Amino acid sequence: xxxxxPTVILDGIVLSILAKEDTxxxxxxxxxxxxLNVSESTMYPVLRRLKKNAYLTxxxxxxxxxxxxxxxxxxxxxxxxxxxxxxxxxxxEAVNALLEEE
Amino acid sequence: MFEDYFxxxxxxxxGVPTRDQDEMIQFYEEQAMDAGWTVDQMVQKYGTPKQLxxxxxxxxxxxxxxxxxxxxxxxxxxxxxxxSEMILLILLxxxxxxxxxxxxxxxxxxxxxxLFGFVMMVFGIYATVIGLLAGGLLAVFAGFTLLSSSVPTxxxxxxxxxxxxGLAVIFGPIIWNxxxxxxxxxxxxxxxxxxKLVSHRRDxxxxxx
Numbered sequence: 259x260x261x262x263x264p265t266v267i268l269d270g271i272v273l274s275i276l277a278k279e280d281t282x283x284x285x286x287x288x289x290x291x292x293x294l295n296v297s298e299s300t301m302y303p304v305l306r307r308l309k310k311n312a313y314l315t316x317x318x319x320x321x322x323x324x325x326x327x328x329x330x331x332x333x334x335x336x337x338x339x340x341x342x343x344x345x346x347x348x349x350x351e352a353v354n355a356l357l358e359e360e
Numbered sequence: 361m362f363e364d365y366f367x368x369x370x371x372x373x374x375g376v377p378t379r380d381q382d383e384m385i386q387f388y389e390e391q392a393m394d395a396g397w398t399v400d401q402m403v404q405k406y407g408t409p410k411q412l413x414x415x416x417x418x419x420x421x422x423x424x425x426x427x428x429x430x431x432x433x434x435x436x437x438x439x440x441x442x443x444s445e446m447i448l449l450i451l452l453x454x455x456x457x458x459x460x461x462x463x464x465x466x467x468x469x470x471x472x473x474x475l476f477g478f479v480m481m482v483f484g485i486y487a488t489v490i491g492l493l494a495g496g497l498l499a500v501f502a503g504f505t506l507l508s509s510s511v512p513t514x515x516x517x518x519x520x521x522x523x524x525x526g527l528a529v530i531f532g533p534i535i536w537n538x539x540x541x542x543x544x545x546x547x548x549x550x551x552x553x554x555x556k557l558v559s560h561r562r563d564x565x566x567x568x569x
Contacts, residue, residue: 283387284394298395298405299412300559302387303419310423324393327386 263294268304270342273313273335280317282326305329313338362392365399365409372413376420384416411456414449415558421446422551422558443547447471450550453557467553474546481539489532496524 268290275281275289287301308314313335318325331339366389373381392402406412424442451471454464503517 282394283391287391298391299388299415302384303558305387306383306419306423324390325386326390326394 263296265304266342267346268296268300269308269313270339270346272301272304272308273331273339273342276314276329276331277336277339280328280330282328286329308335311338362399362402365402368409369413369416372410373416376417380420384420388412414453414456418446418449418453418554419558421449422554425547425551446554447475447550450554450557454553457557471550478539478543478546485532485535485539489528492524492528492532496521496526496528499524 271290271294272286275286283301283305286305287296287298290296290301305314309316309329311334312332315330315332316327317330318327320326366385369388370381370385373384376384388406392406395401397405407415421442425439425446451468454467455461457464499517499521501521503514503519503521505514506517507514
């Protein structure tokens with residue numbers, strides 16, 4: 259059955275991955291795809307939106323004669339991630355309580 | 361082959377500021393290289409160059425409409441032009457989407473009639489306001505000339521004329537603003553469909569919503 263991943267949760271997932279270490283597009287997509295069925299085109303709009311809101315910055319590193327664009331979480335991004343985690347925690351608890359049998 | 365794919369994407373992105381094109385291509389090309397895809401695999405994942413470019417253009421047009429893009433003023437398209445492109449792309453993507461094709465068959469006539477309705481409404485507002493203004497002024501003038509032969513008739517015409525002019529002045533802007541507000545809501549709805557189209561493309565089970 260389909261459950262849609264809300265945009266804000268995708269934002270949180272990406273911020274959470276990047277909070278561990280700076281990394282590049284392919285790794286982010288792979289990390290999300292390990293758990294959720296998202297397409298290879300899903301991450302670009304997410305990253306673009308996060309960067310636009312100054313939650314992320316980017317820098318380029320050379321790799322085998324081309325460049326890889328690395329994404330880095332800003333302080334605002336860390337703060338935003340904390341907010342999403344709190345909001346999700348409350349939501350998760352509420353839904354679990356309501357979905358529980360009995 | 362690999363370069364051809366992105367050269368073609370870039371071709372279809374013509375009109376989008378180069379800096380933004382570079383950013384888009386950088387992401388998709390880098391990811392494809394890191395994944396080591398062949399061109400066929402890339403078409404599977406991203407769609408044909410035309411399809412990828414269309415959804416990138418749509419995403420971009422929606423961001424511009426949201427006021428979220430800071431473009432160089434010289435390259436900035438007008439709001440109306442950007443919106444027409446946005447709506448056209450949404451219609452094209454609706455038609456191209458296999459899942460949404462049935463929905464598209466229903467939605468497109470609705471979108472078409474709503475747009476037609478707006479054009480008619482704007483036209484109607486213009487016609488009514490101009491008619492009321494012209495008729496009103498004419499009646500005031502006619503009433504004034506009639507004053508010499510019959511004072512009550514003259515006053516009656518002048519009064520009617522003033523009422524008509526007043527109505528046009530009062531209700532014209534109100535109706536105009538309501539139409540504008542409705543149109544903004546319609547655009548919001550179109551963008552909502554557009555965001556669904558862009559994020560749902562190729563996802564199968566779990567979707568962004």
